[in-house]
Amino acid sequence: MRILASYNIKGGVGKTAAAVNLAHVAADRGHRVLVIDLDPQGAASFYFRVKPKVKGGGKGLVGGKRDLDDLIKETDYESLDLIPADFRYRNLDLMLEAEKKSTSRLRKLLRPLSADYDVVILDCPPSVSLVSEAVFEAADALVIPLIPTTLSLRTYEQLEEFRMEQKIKKLKLLPFFSMVDRRKALHREILETFPKSHTNTLGVPIPYASAVERMGVERQPLTAFAPRTAVAGAYRALWDAVDAATG
Amino acid sequence: MTSPLFFVPPPAWTADERSVAAAIHAARGDLSADRPATRTSVLIIRDTVARRLARRGCRLSSLSTGSDRDVWTLHRTDGGVLATETLSRHPAAFGDDLPTGPLRAHLEELTKGRALQSIIQIGLTERTVALRDRDGKIRSRLVFTTATTDDGATESDLTVKPLKGYERDTQRVQERLADALGWAVTETPAVDRLLAAVGDGSRTAPAAENDIRPDDPAGPAMREILSAQLDVMEDRLPGVLADRHPDYLHQFRVAIRRTRSALSQLGDAIALEGRTEAIDGFRWLGRITSPVRDLDVQMMDLAGRRKRMEGDPHALDALERHLAELKTTAHRDLVLDLSGSRFRSLVLRWRDTLSPSSANWTATETLRAPFAEIVSARAAKLLRKVLRDGRKIGPETDAEKLHDLRKRMKKLRYVTEFLAEVLPRDRSKPAIKALKGLQDVLGRVQDREIQVEALHGYGRVLSEGGDGDAETLMAIGAWTEELDSDRQAARAEFADAFEVFAAEQTQALFHDIFGGKRQLRRRKED
Structure with a gap:
């Protein structure tokens, strides 16, 4: 079972769109996929039309009193399930802090799922916290959407430093460019230069597209309601790149 | 999740x-219903000709x-899935045609x-209606x-397909259906009910286990x-006539050989009337079926050779075409023979001889003696x-003596297999x-x-006929070298193989089953 996390410290960069669309493509390719919506905003749950409510809230998730299996909801898409978010996850840090060995808690919870799932995708909140540390310990790879701007790259460098300091060598960092506007010279320049110094960059940029914003209206993965668009094709190619880098 | 229920209209x-x-209106409550989406599919139940899977509870x-890929599933008939895999459309004829994985491993075992055949084909139409919340x-x-x-x-039914995490919704829909429709409810889906009604091959195929006991009259x-x-x-004849698969003829010939063995090895002990005529008839059957079987084996061997050979496997294409032509002619001749009066009257007369009311089978004291006793005595003699013939064979012994030993071993094997019909498998x-x-x-x-001899012959024909270019002849030559090398290896292995066979430990296995009266009275149920 591969555990992937869609993660960035910054918000609004396309984490949830990536998590939801990559999950849909992976399921379509024949993998058994589980999305876990860890963001109290519950955007992934919203896209899948699943009510953002988990019995017991954050304690229900990490407290160990409930089997994760009891929290799983089947989505409308074959081989694609979801553990929805809950607004009470805003206190997840506190709940984890109360647990022994807090950062390894999530990894332990996910382990029994390997019998039923090939891929788990964690949609993470934009933060640096105990939750993100728990994610780093549990995941095999972070899929990191980056808008090609200077500030965005800076946050990536901070993440790389954090990984080195914490010595989480097994954790792969897979940055990719999101919301790319090729009309902008800065975007074009960064798309060309960044991968030269960061060879782990996935070579599939996701273009800025209104279709992505329509996900909130359609409440479906973009790859489901607009499969023939260029951006849907880009997400499919992105999954293939993630699959190759982690398979 | 609990087992789904099926409402039978x-x-x-x-x-x-x-x-x-x-029905939708009755089921949905305050949920909205999509338009039905219809899917048609074809479900094919596959098994070997002798129904090995069905007989083993699978x-x-x-x-x-409708896509170019099919979903293959191996179930236990008492529930549970052993393996499932999505495969490309070309049907696998053998377990080892499948890609490596749990499904292939199970089927090989x-x-x-044995080859897999299509046993029953079922057309499925599924109309699915999604029920949605606000x-x-x-x-x-x-x-x-x-x-x-x-x-x-x-067979038809209506079921409520549960969704994980929404079990309560499933239950409510089922309750509404039960209240509104008043249909019968079962846990068995339409496909399983249909297979139970028409038979899925799980009834024992011919030559399966019987009820004979060791002490039954011979x-x-x-x-x-x-x-x-x-x-x-x-049972196999239609498949032989249609050339459906080599396995049909193979099983047909095994039945011929077992009949001939019984007639020649045991027929004199039971003084069967019309024995000589039957022996002649079945010898003729063995002879007329040989050419096609030999060609089937050669073509299967050729397929195996292609996978192993170095160089271009297409170098054997000309040989394959030649074999296919020979097979077409041989099969045509076989069909003529099996459709003719000689075969028909052989079967009719033999069926008559085998009639339970025929006095043939209980007329003498030997016929009334215990079956296992008669067969064991014959097997022990063989x-x-x-053992006597095998001990005489040394490194320099002529190949003909090994062929004779092989023939004698075949007779022993068939007689032993008759005895095995009345003994526990272990x-x-x-x-x-x-x-x-x-x-x-x-x-x-x-x-x-x-x-090797056959391949040399084919090579000559291809060369003389202008169909065999240098590459073809070289490929045939390389193949004959491989075969000859294996022949020599087998010849060298014989001494050790016979030593193991003749050893006390191995012979004890035969004494156990050919042994004294006390052992022979042990029943199958033991």
Whole structure:
């Protein structure tokens, strides 16, 4: 079972769109996929039309009193399930802090799922916290959407430093460019230069597209309601790149 | 999740729009219903000709839904999925045609190299209706299924397909359906009910286990065994005539050989009337079926050679075409013979001889003696001859002596297999395995020699006919070298193989089953 996390410290960069669309493509390719919506905003749950409510809230998730299996909801898409978010996850840090060995808690919870799932995708909140540390310990790879701007790259460098300091060598960092506007010279320049110094960059940029914003209206993965668009094709190619880098 | 329930409509109900709409209306409550989405598919139940899977409590199915890939599933018939895999459309003829994985591993073990056939084909029509909540989320699905066989037998049902995490919704929909429709409810889906009604091959195929006991009179016991062989021949005949698959002819010929063995090895002991005529008839059958079988084996060997050879496997294309032409002619001749009066009257007369009311089978004291006693005595005698002949064979012994030993071993094997019909499998299996071990070595010595000779002949024909270019002849030459090398290896292995066979430990297996009266009275149920 591969555990992937869609993660960035910054918000609004396309984490949830990536998590939801990559999950849909992976399921379509024949993998058994589980999305876990860890963001109290519950955007992934919203896209899948699943009510953002988990019995017991954050304690229900990490407290160990409930089997994760009891929290799983089947989505409308074959081989694609979801553990929805809950607004009470805003206190997840506190709940984890109360647990022994807090950062390894999530990894332990996910382990029994390997019998039923090939891929788990964690949609993470934009933060640096105990939750993100728990994610780093549990995941095999972070899929990191980056808008090609200077500030965005800076946050990536901070993440790389954090990984080195914490010595989480097994954790792969897979940055990719999101919301790319090729009309902008800065975007074009960064798309060309960044991968030269960061060879782990996935070579599939996701273009800025209104279709992505329509996900909130359609409440479906973009790859489901607009499969023939260029951006849907880009997400499919992105999954293939993630699959190759982690398979 | 709990087991799904299937609502069985009354016989007069049809899945027309109005009826379906009424059922949906009854089911949905405050959920909204999508328009039905219809999917048609074909479910094929596959098994070996002798129904090895069904007899071992398994069912193999492939589901085609219109794409170029089918879903293959191996179930246990008492529930549970052993393996499932999505495969490309070309049907696998053998377990080892499948890609490596749990499905292939299971099938190789269960089928032991036997070919897989389509046993029953079922057309499935599924109309699915998604039921959604106010957010548009699917909470439940209704599935109307109709399953129909080629000859028109049909079963239908309606089920509520549960969604993980929405079990309460499923329960509510089921309750509404139960209240509104008043249909019968079962846990068995339409496909399983249809298979139970038409038969899925799980009834024992001919030549399966019988009820003979060791102490049963020899005559009626032999009659039952020989009847089973004739049943097998009649069952496989259509497949032989249609050239459906080599396995049909192979099983047809095994039944012929077992019949001939019984007639020649045991027929004199039971003084069967019309024995000589029957022996001649079945010898003729063996002869007329040989050419096609030999060509089938050569073509299967050629396929195996292609996978192993270095160089261009297409170098053997000309040989394959030649074999295919020979096979077409040979098969045409075989069909003529099997459609002719000689075969028909042989079967009719033999069936008459095998009639339970015939006095043939209980007329003498020997016929009334215990079956196992008669067969064991004959088997023990053959075993002594095999040991005597085998001990005389040294490194310089002429190949002809090994061929003679092989023939004698075949007779011993068939007689042992007759005895195995009345013994528990765990007693007879080790002895038969020991026989097979030595037979395999002897087989390689003789078969490779015949194959080399045949290939030389084909090479000459192709060369003289202008169809064999240098590449073809070189490929044939390389193949004959491989075969000859294996023949020599087998010849060298014979001494050790015979030593193992003749060893006290191995012989004890035969003494156990050919042994004294006390042992022979042990029943199958032990």
